[in-house]
Amino acid sequence: MDQFKLTLPxxxxxxxxxxxxxxxxxSVFGFDIEKIEDIRxxxxxxxxxxxxxxxxxxxxxxxxxxxxxxxxxxVCDTGKGFEVDKMPPVxxxxxxxxxxLGLFIIETLMDExxxxxxxxxxxxxxxxxx
Amino acid sequence: MDQFKLTLPxxxxxxxxxxxxxxxxxSVFGFDIEKIEDIRxxxxxxxxxxxxxxxxxxxxxxxxxxxxxxxxxxVCDTGKGFEVDKMPPVxxxxxxxxxxLGLFIIETLMDExxxxxxxxxxxxxxxxxx
Amino acid sequence: MALKIxxxxxxxxxxxEVKLMGELDIDSSTALKERLSEILEEKTxxxxxxxxxxxxxxxxxxGMLIGVIKQLKTNGKELIIVNPQDSVSKLFRxxxxxxxxxxxxx
Amino acid sequence: MALKIxxxxxxxxxxxEVKLMGELDIDSSTALKERLSEILEEKTxxxxxxxxxxxxxxxxxxGMLIGVIKQLKTNGKELIIVNPQDSVSKLFRxxxxxxxxxxxxx
Ligand SMILES: Nc1ncnc2c1ncn2[C@@H]1O[C@H](COP(=O)(O)OP(=O)(O)O)[C@@H](O)[C@H]1O
Ligand SMILES: Nc1ncnc2c1ncn2[C@@H]1O[C@H](COP(=O)(O)OP(=O)(O)O)[C@@H](O)[C@H]1O
Numbered sequence: 001m002d003q004f005k006l007t008l009p010x011x012x013x014x015x016x017x018x019x020x021x022x023x024x025x026x027s028v029f030g031f032d033i034e035k036i037e038d039i040r041x042x043x044x045x046x047x048x049x050x051x052x053x054x055x056x057x058x059x060x061x062x063x064x065x066x067x068x069x070x071x072x073x074x075v076c077d078t079g080k081g082f083e084v085d086k087m088p089p090v091x092x093x094x095x096x097x098x099x100x101l102g103l104f105i106i107e108t109l110m111d112e113x114x115x116x117x118x119x120x121x122x123x124x125x126x127x128x129x130x
Numbered sequence: 131m132d133q134f135k136l137t138l139p140x141x142x143x144x145x146x147x148x149x150x151x152x153x154x155x156x157s158v159f160g161f162d163i164e165k166i167e168d169i170r171x172x173x174x175x176x177x178x179x180x181x182x183x184x185x186x187x188x189x190x191x192x193x194x195x196x197x198x199x200x201x202x203x204x205v206c207d208t209g210k211g212f213e214v215d216k217m218p219p220v221x222x223x224x225x226x227x228x229x230x231l232g233l234f235i236i237e238t239l240m241d242e243x244x245x246x247x248x249x250x251x252x253x254x255x256x257x258x259x260x
Numbered sequence: 261m262a263l264k265i266x267x268x269x270x271x272x273x274x275x276x277e278v279k280l281m282g283e284l285d286i287d288s289s290t291a292l293k294e295r296l297s298e299i300l301e302e303k304t305x306x307x308x309x310x311x312x313x314x315x316x317x318x319x320x321x322x323g324m325l326i327g328v329i330k331q332l333k334t335n336g337k338e339l340i341i342v343n344p345q346d347s348v349s350k351l352f353r354x355x356x357x358x359x360x361x362x363x364x365x366x
Numbered sequence: 367m368a369l370k371i372x373x374x375x376x377x378x379x380x381x382x383e384v385k386l387m388g389e390l391d392i393d394s395s396t397a398l399k400e401r402l403s404e405i406l407e408e409k410t411x412x413x414x415x416x417x418x419x420x421x422x423x424x425x426x427x428x429g430m431l432i433g434v435i436k437q438l439k440t441n442g443k444e445l446i447i448v449n450p451q452d453s454v455s456k457l458f459r460x461x462x463x464x465x466x467x468x469x470x471x472x
Contacts, residue, residue: 002144003189005137006151012287014132016262017154019285019316021136024147027368037347044318048286052320059133093356096326101319101355108354142393146368149391149422157262167453174424178392182426223462226432231425231461238460 001067010057010077015047018062022073029066031130038109039071039128045102046075046124054079054122069130070111074123081117134194140187140207145177148192152203159196161260168239169201169258175232176205176254184209184252199260204253211247263288265295275306281313284321293324300328304335312343317351326360342366369394371401381412387419390427399430406434410441418449428463435467448472 006021008014022043026036043062050060054077063074091100103124107113112127136151138144152173156166173192180190184207193204221230233254237243242257264281276299284292296307307328329339340362344352352358370387382405390398402413413434435445446468450458458464 002139002141003137004139004144004147005135007133007135009132009134011132013158014134014155015286016283017134017151017158020154021147021151024150025144028143028147034347037350040316041318041347041351044285044316048318048320051286093360096323096355096357096360099323101322105319105351105355145392146389164453167456170422171424171453171457174391174422178424178426181392223466226429226461226463226466229429231428235425235457235461 001065003066004064006062006064007059008062010050010054010060012048012051015044015051018047019044022062022064025064025066026071026128029071029130031071031128035128035130039073042106042109042126042128043073043075045106046073046126049102049122049124050075050077050079053082056080057121071128071130073126073128075126076121076123078121081119081122084115084117131195131197133196136192136194137189138192140180140184140190142178142181145174145181148177149174152192152194155194155196156201156258159201159260161201161258165258165260169203172236172239172256172258173203173205175235176203176256179232179252179254180205180207180209183212186210187251201258201260203256203258205256206251206253208251211249211252214245214247263291265292267295267299269299269303269305275308276300276303277308277310279310279313283316284314285316285318286320289321289324292321293328296328300332304332304337306337307332307339309339309341310343311341311348312345314345314348317348319355322351322355322357326357329361338362340364369397371398373401373405375405375409375411381414382406382409383414383416385416385419389422390420391422391424392426395427395430398427399434402434406438410438410443412443413438413445415445415447416449417447417454418451420451420454423454423457425461428457428461432463432466444468446470 004025008018019040023036023040026039057078060077065072106126110126110128114125116123134155138148149170153166153170156169187208190207195202236256240256240258244255246253262283266279268277270277332339342364343366344363352361368389372385374383376383438445448470449472450469458467458469
């Protein structure tokens with residue numbers, strides 16, 4: 001298994017660097033262009049959530065594991081967390097006002113998504129197969 | 131000060147990901163295109179050295195610090211190291227056979243370069259000002 | 261910056277033409293929001309967004325554009341996204357926002 | 367892969383024309399080395415490397431090309447790099463290797 005770990009400041013201007021690191025690794029791993037785009041968006045949404053909802057944390061972490069046919073991305077923060085079970089169901093697009101689509105997008109674009117959240121932080125785990 | 135840390139497997143195919151992460155951060159920091167290219171090459175040479183000369187290490191680290199006008203890049207490995215003082219002087223290009231230019235290139239492209247090496251590993255520190 | 265924005269007012273078609281190049285994300289959407297506010301203050305008109313060189317959009321970019329669309333609607337104007345790349349249209353499609361936005365190939 | 371290589375033999379000018387697109391680095395230089403060995407085994411001739419879309423070269427790429435140049439020289443042939451981008455020529459210049467390689471604008 002090949003493992004990568006990127007720790008970066010919790011600031012919106014650096015989310016692009018996390019996306020780029022993830023897509024570059026995905027590209028070396030041999031994903032096709034469409035899957036690389038899916039990963040780019042999913043990683044972006046996960047990092048956006050840290051920047052938007054875990055402002056308490058100064059920095060956060062992206063871990064990427066490559067094993068067999070699967071790329072697993074962990075985005076981990078040490079923010080105040082949220083209650084995963086109390087998430088509202090999918091939004092009617094006509095009511096969308098810029099909030100509540102991130103996790104839905106990740107779930108749709110990736111093959112698997114899991115969220116662990118406590119009052120010590122949130123980790124989102126996403127898997128994509130080649 | 132903003133700090134980034136990337137840990138990655140010590141394999142030649144991933145050097146491109148380290149270069150890309152560094153250039154993306156340099157670009158957000160506001161370097162012009164020519165300086166971004168200098169950083170891309172210098173980071174590449176430093177990572178190449180890990181892959182070529184520190185094969186014992188399974189993974190290595192790139193740390194980037196942004197402070198005031200300066201980007202500092204540390205490339206650190208846990209290989210067997212080398213004797214920095216015994217480095218041969220600059221090579222005549224006509225005798226070049228594919229070895230011995232890496233550190234010279236880094237020194238030329240960056241504003242500052244320092245190398246620390248012991249038998250527990252090597253750290254190369256490079257600075258570039260905006 | 262990761263997003264380049266160019267705008268011009270077309271007298272002939274009486275609308276703003278805005279070209280986006282690069283990535284519309286959590287960081288750059290603020291710049292686009294400001295630019296759109298400025299030009300719409302200068303002149304309220306339809307907005308045509310040329311997205312052929314837009315390489316990335318995320319939910320924060322979508323949310324920002326929806327805000328602009330709502331504001332335009334109160335003045336009877338619209339925002340149309342022209343020639344989005346595959347990866348960008350895919351995001352509109354999977355979120356169902358292709359029903360809220362007007363997307364067009366030209 | 368980060369480097370794309372295209373080659374063809376030009377009967378008219380009796381030389382290999384090799385186009386490099388992307389990054390010639392520690393990983394991709396092996397692929398280029400193999401490709402050049404293959405074509406030079408097929409036919410020993412001058413090699414023109416079109417570098418207009420070569421975005422990056424490092425010391426391992428330079429070292430590999432020098433090996434090829436030396437091998438060609440024993441057969442009275444040469445390798446010429448055409449239209450390198452600024453960042454690529456800069457590396458030739460600072461290393462002094464612009465005196466060893468033939469670089470040309472066309
Ligand atoms: N990393 C995180 N830290 C804290 N809360 C989070 C995090 N990620 C998601 N959440 C919570 O989950 C909600 C839904 O997230 P999401 O689907 O991405 O939509 P949005 O971010 O647009 O609100 C957020 O509004 C927030 O309350
Ligand atoms: N990270 C490293 N670990 C061990 N040895 C190193 C490292 N970096 C450089 N060296 C030593 O310094 C020498 C000079 O390095 P460099 O100037 O980059 O040229 P090259 O890598 O082409 O030999 C190398 O040949 C090697 O012996």
